Amino acid sequence: MSGDVAVLGVGMHPWGKWGRPFVSYGVAAARAALADAGVDWKDVDFIVGGETVRNGYGGYVAGSTMARALGWNGARVATCYAACASGSAAIEAARTRILAGLCDLALVVGADTTPKGFLAPNAGERWDDPDWLRFRLIGATNPAFFGLYARRRMDLYGAGPADFAAVKVKNSRHGVHNPNARYRKEVSAEDVMASPVVSDPLRLLDICATSDGAAAVVLGSAAAVRKLGSAARVRIRSVSTVTPRFPNTAVDLPDIATDSAATVTAPAIGFRESIAAAAYEEAGLGPQDLSLAEVYDLSTALELDWYEDIGLCARGEAEKLLHEGATTIGGRVPVNTSGGLACFGEAVPAQAISQVCEVTWQLRGQAGARQVDGARVGLTINQGLFGHGSCVILST
Amino acid sequence: MTTAVPVIDGWFTIDEPPTLLGRRCTECGTYQFPPTGSWCPNPGCISEDMETVPLSATGTVWSYTDAQYQPPPPYVSRNDPYQPFAIAAVELEREQIIILGQVADGFGVGDLRVGSTVELVVEPLETDGETVKLVWRWRPVVSGEAGDAR
Ligand SMILES: [Zn+2]
Numbered sequence: 001m002s003g004d005v006a007v008l009g010v011g012m013h014p015w016g017k018w019g020r021p022f023v024s025y026g027v028a029a030a031r032a033a034l035a036d037a038g039v040d041w042k043d044v045d046f047i048v049g050g051e052t053v054r055n056g057y058g059g060y061v062a063g064s065t066m067a068r069a070l071g072w073n074g075a076r077v078a079t080c081y082a083a084c085a086s087g088s089a090a091i092e093a094a095r096t097r098i099l100a101g102l103c104d105l106a107l108v109v110g111a112d113t114t115p116k117g118f119l120a121p122n123a124g125e126r127w128d129d130p131d132w133l134r135f136r137l138i139g140a141t142n143p144a145f146f147g148l149y150a151r152r153r154m155d156l157y158g159a160g161p162a163d164f165a166a167v168k169v170k171n172s173r174h175g176v177h178n179p180n181a182r183y184r185k186e187v188s189a190e191d192v193m194a195s196p197v198v199s200d201p202l203r204l205l206d207i208c209a210t211s212d213g214a215a216a217v218v219l220g221s222a223a224a225v226r227k228l229g230s231a232a233r234v235r236i237r238s239v240s241t242v243t244p245r246f247p248n249t250a251v252d253l254p255d256i257a258t259d260s261a262a263t264v265t266a267p268a269i270g271f272r273e274s275i276a277a278a279a280y281e282e283a284g285l286g287p288q289d290l291s292l293a294e295v296y297d298l299s300t301a302l303e304l305d306w307y308e309d310i311g312l313c314a315r316g317e318a319e320k321l322l323h324e325g326a327t328t329i330g331g332r333v334p335v336n337t338s339g340g341l342a343c344f345g346e347a348v349p350a351q352a353i354s355q356v357c358e359v360t361w362q363l364r365g366q367a368g369a370r371q372v373d374g375a376r377v378g379l380t381i382n383q384g385l386f387g388h389g390s391c392v393i394l395s396t
Numbered sequence: 397m398t399t400a401v402p403v404i405d406g407w408f409t410i411d412e413p414p415t416l417l418g419r420r421c422t423e424c425g426t427y428q429f430p431p432t433g434s435w436c437p438n439p440g441c442i443s444e445d446m447e448t449v450p451l452s453a454t455g456t457v458w459s460y461t462d463a464q465y466q467p468p469p470p471y472v473s474r475n476d477p478y479q480p481f482a483i484a485a486v487e488l489e490r491e492q493i494i495i496l497g498q499v500a501d502g503f504g505v506g507d508l509r510v511g512s513t514v515e516l517v518v519e520p521l522e523t524d525g526e527t528v529k530l531v532w533r534w535r536p537v538v539s540g541e542a543g544d545a546r
Pocket of ligand 1: 425
């Protein structure tokens with residue numbers, strides 16, 4: 001299809017707690033993606049960086065930081081920040097510029113170096129910043145929000161800690177086979193249940209860590225594909241970067257309160273579900289078409305919410321889907337074949353890009369021991385703080 | 397002499413009975429909390445006339461959790477060693493809004509269920525010299541009757 005943008009190359013720097021400058025990971029990922037694409041950096045005419053907010057000015061201008069690190073080549077530049085959704089916002093910037101006919105070869109890079117422990121707000125007294133206020137007034141960390149979602153699944157659907165642990169067990173088995181994952185060890189349900197409670201009902205091993213890492217993709221126009229030769233290419237079928245619709249009645253990080261639905265009826269579907277719905281509509285595809293999905297498992301319980309949000313099953317049925325093995329490699333629609341955040345830990349500006357890397361390897365049949373047989377269509381999804389949708393659908 | 401003040405101005409009252417303060421659009425009636433906007437959040441309304449109104453003092457639990465580890469700054473722990481506290485997201489029926497808050501002292505996740513009733517209280521969040529800083533909290537209504545907990 002002429003309206004599609006091709007994924008020419010993908011590359012990652014392994015996730016870990018390496019303690020080096022984020023730029024070094026970004027360069028490694030970018031060079032890997034360029035080599036994978038068979039594209040020379042000097043021919044790239046647009047570079048987009050996913051911003052990192054914890055690495056000083058160089059992180060705020062990640063696009064140009066990466067361009068400079070790779071050696072100035074005159075490419076147009078942009079930097080995107082959309083919290084956890086930064087990577088897909090960056091991909092969308094590159095894709096739309098290609099679709100507009102304004103560039104042929106785009107490099108998208110996200111890289112991060114993260115501090116230890118809870119993600120805390122930036123320093124200083126900021127009484128008008130909701131992200132600061134939720135810590136100051138309530139002590140509501142990110143895991144506290146994940147705990148709220150998890151507890152709701154328990155009280156509404158009868159889910160339990162053993163169900164959540166089973167998500168971790170599955171993802172750890174997937175991640176064992178991923179050389180880019182930080183944690184490559186099988187975890188048992190007993191390990192999860194024996195780890196300390198962080199935010200009831202979630203335990204330490206239910207919640208993803210924060211990591212250093214980088215991911216990059218090279219995207220190309222139809223003209224670029226012709227020039228590079230006739231090899232089959234993975235295509236981006238849609239990107240959804242939707243915002244919520246008023247009233248957004250979902251309890252969302254980092255807000256202390258939802259919108260009020262007293263005067264305007266809430267939308268028929270919630271924000272997370274609407275992210276996927278927009279991507280399906282743009283791609284002309286549906287959940288039944290998926291061979292696999294990469295979903296943002298900030299917590300084990302949240303992965304179950306995503307099953308329902310992307311339409312793999314009805315509300316309240318995610319635990320059943322999980323226990324049937326449908327979302328395990330070899331099942332009907334494997335989820336988080338990469339190992340997910342459970343095995344990676346979150347590297348904010350790189351994470352959405354890494355999801356696209358995994359789906360690309362799967363669609364090319366290059367995922368090794370993680371390979372989903374006959375993978376044709378894959379979906380990546382996440383959500384960034386402050387109302388950022390993030391969903392990419394790719395196909396062979 | 398100690399004085400008690402709200403930790404943040406204009407979000408809640410501290411006289412008995414305390415209430416959260418929201419804003420309400422005089423044009424379309426949409427509520428807002430925190431009361432920080434000076435225009436209506438409803439995209440179908442361009443009113444900039446938001447009146448300050450007390451919000452319902454009881455609500456139903458949307459969900460709940462706790463903080464077993466001390467949250468990072470700017471959270472200030474009142475206790476040393478740190479004592480875990482619970483957090484509830486509470487739905488107010490009239491306003492159709494969900495508001496987060498800590499759960500009142502002495503109550504934990506075991507005292508809550510999705511759908512159970514809680515009422516608003518103000519309690520010390522921290523003590524800064526002679527000044528006690530108060531915050532809104534949600535207290536489980538044990539008897540099923542607001543104002544009669546414990
Ligand atoms: Zn209004």
